[in-house]
Amino acid sequence: MVYLTSWDDFVERSVQLFRTSPEKTRYAMKYRHSEGKLILKVTDDKECLKFKTDQAQDAKKMEKLNNIFFTLMARGPETDITEVTGKEQTESHPSRKGRGRKQ
Amino acid sequence: MVATRNTMMLALEAELVLQPSPLTLTISVPALPRFNERRQATRSSRRFLMVRLQLDPFLNELTSMFEHTTEKGSVWVTLKHSSDKSKVQRNKMTTAGKELEYKCLVRATDGKKNISTLVGTKDHQRFQASYATILKARMTSLKKREKKDKRKAADANKKQEVSKKRSTPAKP
Numbered sequence: 001m002v003y004l005t006s007w008d009d010f011v012e013r014s015v016q017l018f019r020t021s022p023e024k025t026r027y028a029m030k031y032r033h034s035e036g037k038l039i040l041k042v043t044d045d046k047e048c049l050k051f052k053t054d055q056a057q058d059a060k061k062m063e064k065l066n067n068i069f070f071t072l073m074a075r076g077p078e079t080d081i082t083e084v085t086g087k088e089q090t091e092s093h094p095s096r097k098g099r100g101r102k103q
Numbered sequence: 104m105v106a107t108r109n110t111m112m113l114a115l116e117a118e119l120v121l122q123p124s125p126l127t128l129t130i131s132v133p134a135l136p137r138f139n140e141r142r143q144a145t146r147s148s149r150r151f152l153m154v155r156l157q158l159d160p161f162l163n164e165l166t167s168m169f170e171h172t173t174e175k176g177s178v179w180v181t182l183k184h185s186s187d188k189s190k191v192q193r194n195k196m197t198t199a200g201k202e203l204e205y206k207c208l209v210r211a212t213d214g215k216k217n218i219s220t221l222v223g224t225k226d227h228q229r230f231q232a233s234y235a236t237i238l239k240a241r242m243t244s245l246k247k248r249e250k251k252d253k254r255k256a257a258d259a260n261k262k263q264e265v266s267k268k269r270s271t272p273a274k275p
Binding site: 023025026027030031033034035036053055056057058059063066067069071072073074075076 | 247
């Protein structure tokens with residue numbers, strides 16, 4: 001298990017990993033309130049990137065990463081993300097034909 | 104002579120035929136014992152049950168998971184880009200020329216219960232906001248940044264200095 005020390009490195013590599021294998025990549029988060037620990041993992045079952053922290057400031061950074069992943073995963077790996085604050089137009093997201101599942 | 108299964112079965116059958124009383128078959132089938140055990144243990148089988156919820160009930164359940172794990176336990180949340188279809192279905196759809204619709208599959212567990220939901224393109228911003236609110240409200244046991252940051256920076260600087268000294272050879 002590779003624990004990265006740099007947050008920015010973690011973000012960059014995990015987005016890259018997702019773009020490389022969107023079908024297999026998953027982003028997992030584990031939070032333990034009793035210990036005050038937060039662990040993030042991004043893996044495509046071949047490569048694994050992890051980040052461990054007990055700092056509140058990292059939770060704020062994680063929020064941004066969450067936004068990035070929600071955008072990427074809900075819209076598609078081709079989506080253009082500009083630091084998440086402005087969700088840019090999705091790049092040719094395949095139009096849904098027929099029945100789309102509406103929540 | 105090695106007792107093969109066939110001979111054993113024949114022997115059993117022979118026994119059954121000889122008995123006058125109505126037969127109650129109590130021969131336990133040795134095949135798949137683990138499966139039977141698992142079925143009987145309903146409590147443990149509940150852990151393998153993944154409950155698919157709508158967005159808002161999912162968020163409510165997630166909140167309650169956080170509430171229940173303050174003293175002990177963990178909450179895991181996993182995000183995945185998924186079409187929610189099996190490989191067979193996906194292959195069928197691609198060969199038929201149909202477009203596959205992808206959503207964001209969100210799963211959560213507290214070690215006991217499993218819940219999941221699908222977030223589509225239209226809902227993801229709203230979900231994202233609610234999710235962020237929950238996390239912000241619940242992840243309160245993380246340490247706040249204080250002097251530690253300055254100390255870390257100072258240590259990092261010291262380490263850099265030390266490593267520079269080591270890399271340069273000692274004076275003759």
